[in-house]
Amino acid sequence: MAAGLLTGFVVFVLASFVGVEVINKVPPTLHTPLMSGANAISGIAVVGALLVAGAQDWNITIALGLFAVVLATINVVGGFLVTDRMLQMFKKKEVKA
């Protein structure tokens, strides 16, 4: 296995530990926002898409890449906005409580 892949794996494991620790602390009240927030983060695939769509010349890869960019962006923008919409309510409530 190439060294790069190995380190990637190390990073993956560590990140998973962080994820578990952090998420386990989130109270039920916030599970729905958490779900959609995390979903928005998963739109990080947009970075991959950009890299693939990046090259100048025009070929199948670029086409696929661009399509990926669109889809991922929807996921990111939509995800964060909708999460914010939900949380806005919580905020309101707080002010009033």
Add this chain to the structure above:
Amino acid sequence: MAAGLLTGFVVFVLASFVGVEVINKVPPTLHTPLMSGANAISGIAVVGALLVAGAQDWNITIALGLFAVVLATINVVGGFLVTDRMLQMFKKKEVKA
């Protein structure tokens, strides 16, 4: 900065996050054992020592390496044993409580 160093840094940051998350959950009762336990783990430098002391031929590096091995091993073995000694008491107590 070399790619290797960069990834090393990434790993470092992630590990720190994990550390903070995990340690913050430890109750005061266990702070002393935690302190010595963590100290034992810091003896991991023994690995570095082994790698440096490894080479066959005999030179200053090897000498330093071997010395490092001894010191680190003291740290590791002593650390874990003393922690266990402390925790043994807690165990005992539990059985009785």
Add this chain to the structure above:
Amino acid sequence: MILILSANTMGIALPATEILGTGIELAYLLAASLFILGLKKLGSPATARQGNMTAAVGMLIAVVATLLNQSVLNYQMILVGIIIGSIIGAIAAKKVAMTAMPQMVGIFNGLGGAASALVAVGEYFRVLNGSGAVSVDAGITTMLGVLIGGVTLTGSLIAFAKLQGIMTGSPITFPLQQPVNFLLVAGFLAGSIYFLFTPQNTILFLGLVAVSLLLGVLFVIPIGGADMPVVVSLLNSYSGLAASAAGFILMNNMLIISGALVGASGLILTQIMCKAMNRSLTNVLFSAFGTGESAGGAAIAGGSTSQKVVHRVEAEEGAMMLGYARSVVIVPGYGMAVAQAQHSVRELTDYLERLGVEVKYAIHPVAGRMPGHMNVLLAEANVPYTQLYDMDDINPEFDQTDVALVIGANDVVNPAARDSQSSPIYGMPILEVDRAKHTIVIKRSLSTGFAGIDNELFYKDKTMMLFGSAKDMVAQLVAEVKQL
């Protein structure tokens, strides 16, 4: 790493590139850290919104950093793509109704998965048309990306269709289903292994893509519509893993990290839901259980209820009971969500409190169709969350409660879960409304909830049924209570 990638794409890594590359890498690390901090802040209502912002900023940084990468050239096209995506996303986010959250998350999920899959495919073709030499590592990661991404895409779409009611909520099963699925999986594995040795074989590659898409469909159709939230959250974690896979393909640490974070969160939420329903994940996925309101419900209800007596009550009498009670506990459920009754409920609470009634809300972890579903809705209706009580806090109080008002909840208040070993939901913790002096249940009929099982509660002497849609009934209650 970017360095490696740009090396891939351009054959060389100039020293200039190296410095820039380092900068980009650090930006990525910053972005990843912001994601982590954001998720941490999502942990408390006070900081949650800020946390979401934090994560969004991280995303922005990541995108900008990527655009600075040497190997990214045709900005025009890309910007167009980003703009289109942003507009669609923004509109969708504004339009969606709070009750449609599960679908929404589901569809977004699918898109994320699709993107990851496309990245895998695209990268495959790039390497193929470029050097042409696909290393084993690359082959493996590519296959992973295609599989996870593909399954996430089609699986999410089906989940969406079921939740949206575009297709029947009841499990779709066909003879030899399991064997077929098994064969497909086995086939995919065999194919991928073969592919590793003949990476030039485009047909095979596309075939494998198709199979993974098909797997996504077959994976979700046998699952009941009511279990979709679990599926969505599971697919959510898949979409994370898909992103990680893409990260492995491109040797990009930030993709790997973010993916892992999402993967973890998805898995944990799935666990929580399963635990709250007291079912194993395997049971949810493979037992064609939750048949959704529509199907099983009526049937059973029709069958078993005929003999037993039900105490009906009208809004007027109900209002009396509520108005003259000392303590009222409101138990909202999926029905309240469907009927969008949360605002009227809030109103009812206000009037009752004016009459000096002490009103509390009892929130079951899996009431509704997503974890924390009720909290979101009541928050929308401005109910202060100091009034919301978790199951464990409120259950002991039911003994001293004069009236428990159940609004469109069913399974989460079904005593069978506590009393009858035989019940499929036996062992699932419930809100013990039957302990209250009186219980008023608002629902349209005697039909069942998503678990599709009848509810003894409706036939108890202390229970009064107020039949009708939650919205109308609560509105009527409000009107009546005003009179008092």
Add this chain to the structure above:
Amino acid sequence: MILILSANTMGIALPATEILGTGIELAYLLAASLFILGLKKLGSPATARQGNMTAAVGMLIAVVATLLNQSVLNYQMILVGIIIGSIIGAIAAKKVAMTAMPQMVGIFNGLGGAASALVAVGEYFRVLNGSGAVSVDAGITTMLGVLIGGVTLTGSLIAFAKLQGIMTGSPITFPLQQPVNFLLVAGFLAGSIYFLFTPQNTILFLGLVAVSLLLGVLFVIPIGGADMPVVVSLLNSYSGLAASAAGFILMNNMLIISGALVGASGLILTQIMCKAMNRSLTNVLFSAFGTGESAGGAAIAGGSTSQKVVHRVEAEEGAMMLGYARSVVIVPGYGMAVAQAQHSVRELTDYLERLGVEVKYAIHPVAGRMPGHMNVLLAEANVPYTQLYDMDDINPEFDQTDVALVIGANDVVNPAARDSQSSPIYGMPILEVDRAKHTIVIKRSLSTGFAGIDNELFYKDKTMMLFGSAKDMVAQLVAEVKQL
């Protein structure tokens, strides 16, 4: 990574090596994960011991994996080294008294730091004698390793000496101290930068090593003996960082991870201690504060107490008060640790309980000299931890407490921290024993605790002083209580 390292050492990486290397890397990852899990388990008394084992196993795996590495050849020597180290470590661990924990951790710490520093130095010479070309990266990481490792080593040794009483606990200051330190730091930085361009310059290198060792000494001597626990815990985190630095030098992820873990834990514990003493870390490090019992104590005490009246009490009367009380709260402090009185205290508790007295222990977070110090000692004496109460839980109860028995505690029960703005410890949360109906204080004199400030409590009407070493006095109390 190992691959890279073995490449360094042997010039080439054979495919065979590669497979083995992968195995080793995975073993390392496993080890790191075990460390994390171990630390997690250390979080609850029930699993703590198991957690320590887990971490130890991780360490074993890491060591074995390393020994399998191609580049490790002269086993004989290494094994000898390991055996010697193990023996010394084991003996030390068996012999040390529970009260000497801070020193113990301190000295182990130093050794760890020393090892990391030696690794840095050794690697430097290897590269020098080998290719001779020291890259900038390597230079930086080497310097980091030397600096952190060196400071950790000498700093810990001084801390040890102070805690062990080998050298005076009171801060050692000399004119122009800060400027001198500053110059040294600046010098080190300048030197390191110069070194990056002339890495062959061995003299300079050794000079820098010497400076970092010196810095460690100068860093700790101005700090009061009583603040050593804070220093130890800070150095603990340094030793972690040192390990990480070594990891960067050898490109070994596991070293980096483990180091980061230790670094984090050390920092957090330091923060906790500072907060509990309500002092900033900078204040602890640079204000030559805590003068330790010996020095400041007596002086101040002598000065201020002469006028005021102190109510003395003998063991007999004290025993009466305790025996006939309904509720007694025992407040242990550093004095109990020094006197090793925990076992007698436990005995006293037993007899009192036999007389139907309700006995609780009030544990202040920074009572003693390490966080959780009292918990460990009382655990050693088999006090069930259900009897131990945190500050916040017990403080409200003092009003209903008949007798508060303070055993060798001082600062943590000093009302000044609550009442007099002027006091150096003002704002530090305390155990409010002066709220109890009666307070009995066991200590040898009126001298002060580590904060070196006088304690109003001793002069209150409700307070009775039982002068003498904790061990003897408690023993006497036991004898008397037996009579009742």
